[in-house]
Amino acid sequence: MKSNEESLRGLMQLAQKGDKAAYSTLLTEAGRWLSRFYAQKIAAHEIDDLVQDTLMSVHRKLSSYDPSRPFLPWLAAIARFRWVDRLRKTYKHEASALDFDVAEDGHEDVVGAKISIDRLLGQLPENQAEVIRLTKIEGHSVSETCARTGQSESLVKVNVHRGLKKLSALIESE
Amino acid sequence: MKANKQMTERSFNIDALVEDLAPVKPIKAMPTLLTLAAIAVVALFAISFMRDFRTDLLTGQPTAMFLMRAGMLALLGGATAFSVLAMAQPSVGKHNNSWQIAVAFAALFPLGGIIAIMTGDNTLAIASMASVYRCLGFSAITAFATAIPMVMSLRRGAPTNPERAGWLTGVAAGGMGAFAYSFYCPFDSLAYTGVWFTLSVAISAVAGRLIVPSLIRW
Helix, strand or coil, rough: CCCCCHHHHHHHHHCCEEEHHHHHHHHHHHHHHHHHHHHHCCHHHHHHHHHHHHHHHHHCCCCCCCCCCHHHHHHHHHHHHHHHHHHHHHHHCCCCHHCCCCCCCCCCCCHHHCCHHHHHHHCCHHHHHHHHHHHHHHHCCCCCCHHHHHHCCHHHHHHHHHHHHHHHHHHHHH | CCCHHHHHHHHHHHHHHHHHHCCCCCCCHHHHHHHHHHHHHHHHHHHHHCCCCHHHHHCCCHHHHHHHHHHHHHHHHHHHHHHHHHHHHCCCCCCCCCHHHHHHHHHHHHHHHHHHCCCCCHHHHHHCCHHHHHHHHEEEEEEEHHHHHHHHHHCCCCCCCCCHHHHHHHHHHHHHHHHHHCCCCCCCCHHHHHCCCCHHHHHHHHHHHHHHHHHCCC
């Protein structure tokens, strides 16, 4: 079953009242939606872990959902926050470990489009977007990126560093 | 095999979360806004009883500067507090920018204050440092009191931009603190308002940015 806004919203309203059956269905559907959402944004092997983190956050922050508003934008806001959090932690420990995989079976809906990686990269300076795309999305090494862009190794690293920092700020301000 | 293992782990996780489910009440902004208004009113009566009410208020003929200043600070505090409380309920694509309009209007006071000083307003020279400390101190105490309900609401909610939430909590609290003090403040000059009231809000904003994010991370 493909999640849809109206049914998820109804399930969430029941879950806020303590309906466990509705909550179980909601979390299962939300988990599927999140897997598709993150498929465009992080490495495949990290998706399940991040989905679980996000579901835990959803559970802890149930009262922050306003039942008079749509459900998916709320879920997307929680998901984006957890994603940025992961981005920051990885970036703090080892910027080079960050990995954005291109989804083979991407699910692009209205909410997803608002925070698609391409649109976000379009808001970065060209030299930063280019090195992030080459190193983090296409998987080229720093030396290959140097050869392709004509930038020095240290400049590539600086641009990746600055670009990722700006990227997290952009994601938060969306 | 790995996918099956992951699915099992996730199912187990979901079962545990479902088992832990308890009914929750969705966060509402209005009770917190009313609490903030009550704190500001109590604070303005407290300072006025401790010191003295402005004579223009006692005679029922408030000055134009008092009305403009109090109105602007109420707008700044109220609109920004509303934005802060909206941040507790996140949503992609939902923007509450009422604080930007309030801050833009409030910025007219420091600008006006600078112009007033340059054109000969000497209130700053006349005002004693004791009155300045009273202004900053009382505003800060009230700001602290109003920040508490906002931080509690943010902690209960899910703010997705803790730094901005910190700034705005500080601006809202500072605006309400200065609003309460304005009912006592004996100075009506644009120079005094533009400098000391602005400084009071600015200090609160910086304190909010430094203190609040660590309190509301989740």
